[in-house]
Amino acid sequence: MIETKDKILDAAEKAFADGGYAATSLRSIMAGAGVNVAAVHYYFRSKEALLEAVLMRRMETSNRERLRLLEEYEAGLAGRRPAVEEVLRAFLSPTFRMVAEPAQGGYPFVRLLGRLQAESDLLPNIVQSRLGPVLLRFADALRRALPDLAPNELFLRARLAMGATAQVMRDAPMIKSLAGAQDGALPDWNSMMERVIPFLSAGFHAPVEAHRFHTAGAVTAKESK
Amino acid sequence: MIETKDKILDAAEKAFADGGYAATSLRSIMAGAGVNVAAVHYYFRSKEALLEAVLMRRMETSNRERLRLLEEYEAGLAGRRPAVEEVLRAFLSPTFRMVAEPAQGGYPFVRLLGRLQAESDLLPNIVQSRLGPVLLRFADALRRALPDLAPNELFLRARLAMGATAQVMRDAPMIKSLAGAQDGALPDWNSMMERVIPFLSAGFHAPVEAHRFHTAGAVTAKESK
DNA sequence: GTCTATAACTTGATAGAC
DNA sequence: GTCTATCAAGTTATAGAC
Numbered sequence: 001m002i003e004t005k006d007k008i009l010d011a012a013e014k015a016f017a018d019g020g021y022a023a024t025s026l027r028s029i030m031a032g033a034g035v036n037v038a039a040v041h042y043y044f045r046s047k048e049a050l051l052e053a054v055l056m057r058r059m060e061t062s063n064r065e066r067l068r069l070l071e072e073y074e075a076g077l078a079g080r081r082p083a084v085e086e087v088l089r090a091f092l093s094p095t096f097r098m099v100a101e102p103a104q105g106g107y108p109f110v111r112l113l114g115r116l117q118a119e120s121d122l123l124p125n126i127v128q129s130r131l132g133p134v135l136l137r138f139a140d141a142l143r144r145a146l147p148d149l150a151p152n153e154l155f156l157r158a159r160l161a162m163g164a165t166a167q168v169m170r171d172a173p174m175i176k177s178l179a180g181a182q183d184g185a186l187p188d189w190n191s192m193m194e195r196v197i198p199f200l201s202a203g204f205h206a207p208v209e210a211h212r213f214h215t216a217g218a219v220t221a222k223e224s225k
Numbered sequence: 226m227i228e229t230k231d232k233i234l235d236a237a238e239k240a241f242a243d244g245g246y247a248a249t250s251l252r253s254i255m256a257g258a259g260v261n262v263a264a265v266h267y268y269f270r271s272k273e274a275l276l277e278a279v280l281m282r283r284m285e286t287s288n289r290e291r292l293r294l295l296e297e298y299e300a301g302l303a304g305r306r307p308a309v310e311e312v313l314r315a316f317l318s319p320t321f322r323m324v325a326e327p328a329q330g331g332y333p334f335v336r337l338l339g340r341l342q343a344e345s346d347l348l349p350n351i352v353q354s355r356l357g358p359v360l361l362r363f364a365d366a367l368r369r370a371l372p373d374l375a376p377n378e379l380f381l382r383a384r385l386a387m388g389a390t391a392q393v394m395r396d397a398p399m400i401k402s403l404a405g406a407q408d409g410a411l412p413d414w415n416s417m418m419e420r421v422i423p424f425l426s427a428g429f430h431a432p433v434e435a436h437r438f439h440t441a442g443a444v445t446a447k448e449s450k
Numbered sequence: 451g452t453c454t455a456t457a458a459c460t461t462g463a464t465a466g467a468c
Numbered sequence: 469g470t471c472t473a474t475c476a477a478g479t480t481a482t483a484g485a486c
Contacts, residue, residue: 025462026462026463027460027462037462037463046463
C-alpha cells in the first residue's frame with residue numbers, strides 16, 4: 001500500500017503543477033490526497049517545506065543522472081571538442097525520460113518545473129544550491145563546445161534555451177497530443193526531445209549579428225509617416 | 226498631477242510583476258500606490274479586473290503596432306517569400322521598444338508579461354481573445370516564410386520561441402546589467418532584441434532531424450552497466 | 451472621490467483527544 | 469499516526485460617513 005507521505009507528495013505535485021504554488025491551498029491538496037489537513041504538518045513542517053520535499057524527491061536523481069551522462073560523453077571525446085547537441089541531450093534526457101515513465105508520475109512534476117521557472121522567487125534555496133553546481137558544470141561544457149562565442153552571448157543563449165525548454169514542459173498536456181498525432185502512435189517523449197534539441201542547438205550556433213539598428217528599413221525605420 | 230487610477234495601475238503592474246498575481250494582495254498594492262484600499266474597488270471591480278486593466282492598458286497599442294509593422298513589411302515584399310527575422314522583428318519590437326522607454330514604465334510590464342506566460346491560466350480571457358488573432362496572423366506569416374516546415378513542427382518551434390522570449394523578459398533585471406556591461410554604455414534594448422532574433426531565427430531554420438533514438442550511443446544507449 | 455469600519459471568508463498552523 | 473476543533477492572521481469586498 002502507498003504510504004500517506006507519498007500520497008501527499010503526489011497530490012501536492014499535481015496541485016502545484018496545476019494551479020501554481022501561491023494559488024494552491026493546503027486544504028485543496030489534502031482533499032486531493034484524501035487525507036486529513038493536519039497530516040501535512042505532521043509529515044512536513046510547512047507549506048514551503050512541502051514544496052521543497054516535492055522538488056527534492058525527483059530532482060536529486062535527475063541531477064546525478066545529468067552529471068553522469070555528461071561525464072560519460074566527455075570521457076569518450078579524448079580531447080576533441082564536445083558537440084552542443086550532446087551536451088544538451090545529457091542535460092535534458094533525464095527530465096524527458098521522467099515524463100516518459102507513466103508509473104513514475106513524473107508528468108505533473110515536469111509541468112511544475114516549468115512553472116517554477118517563472119515563479120523562480122519560489123524555488124527554495126536548497127534546490128537552487130543543488131542545481132547551481134550542475135548548471136555551472138554544463139555551462140563549462142557549453143563554453144568548450146562553443147569557444148568562439150563571447151561569454152556574454154553564451155549566457156544569454158543559455159537563458160533563452162532554458163526558457164524555451166520550460167515552455168515545452170509547461171505545454172506538456174497540449175504537446176502530448178501534438179506528439180502523438182503525428183502517426184497515431186502514443187506520445188513519444190524521446191522523439192519530442194529530439195525535436196527540441198535541433199532548435200536549441202541551431203540557436204547556440206547562430207552567428208552573432210553585428211549591430212544593425214535601422215538596417216531593416218522596411219520594419220524599424222518606417223517610424224515617420 | 227497623476228490620476229489616482231493611473232497610480233493604482235502603476236503600482237499594481239509593478240507588484241504583480243514582482244510577486245506574481247496570486248501572491249500579491251490588494252493591500253500591498255494600495256500601500257505602494259499610497260492610496261486607500263477601497264479605491265481599487267471603486268475604480269476597478271475586483272482584483273481580477275484590475276489585472277485585466279493593467280494588461281489592456283499597454284497591450285492594445287502593442288498589438289496594433291505589431292500588425293502594422295507586419296503589414297508594412299509584407300507590402301514591400303511584392304510576392305517574395307518573407308524572412309523569418311523580419312516577421313519576428315515585427316512581433317517583438319513593440320515589446321522591446323516599450324522597455325526602452327523609461328518614462329513609459331513599460332519595464333515592469335514586460336516582466337509581468339513574462340510571468341503570466343507561465344501562469345497562463347490567469348491570462349484573462351479578454352486578453353487571450355485579443356492576442357489570439359494577432360498570433361494567428363503571425364503564424365500565417367511564419368508559415369509562408371518556412372513553407373517546407375511541417376505545421377506540426379512550426380507550431381512546436383513557435384512555442385519554443387515564445388518561451389525563450391518570455392524568459393528574457395522575466396530576466397529583464399539581470400539581463401539589463403548584462404546588456405550594459407558590454408562596453409560601459411547604457412542598456413540598449415534594441416540591440417538586445419537583435420541578439421535574441423538570430424537565436425530564434427536559427428532555431429526556426431534548423432533541419433528537422435530524422436528520428437535517431439539511440440544513435441547517440443555515448444549518451445543515451447549506455448543504460449546498461 | 452476618498453476615507454473608516456467591518457463583514458464574510460479563507461488561509462496556514464497548532465493543540466490535544468483517540 | 470490520524471483525527472476534530474480551533475486559532476490567529478490575512479484576504480477580498482462592501483456599506484456608509486464625509
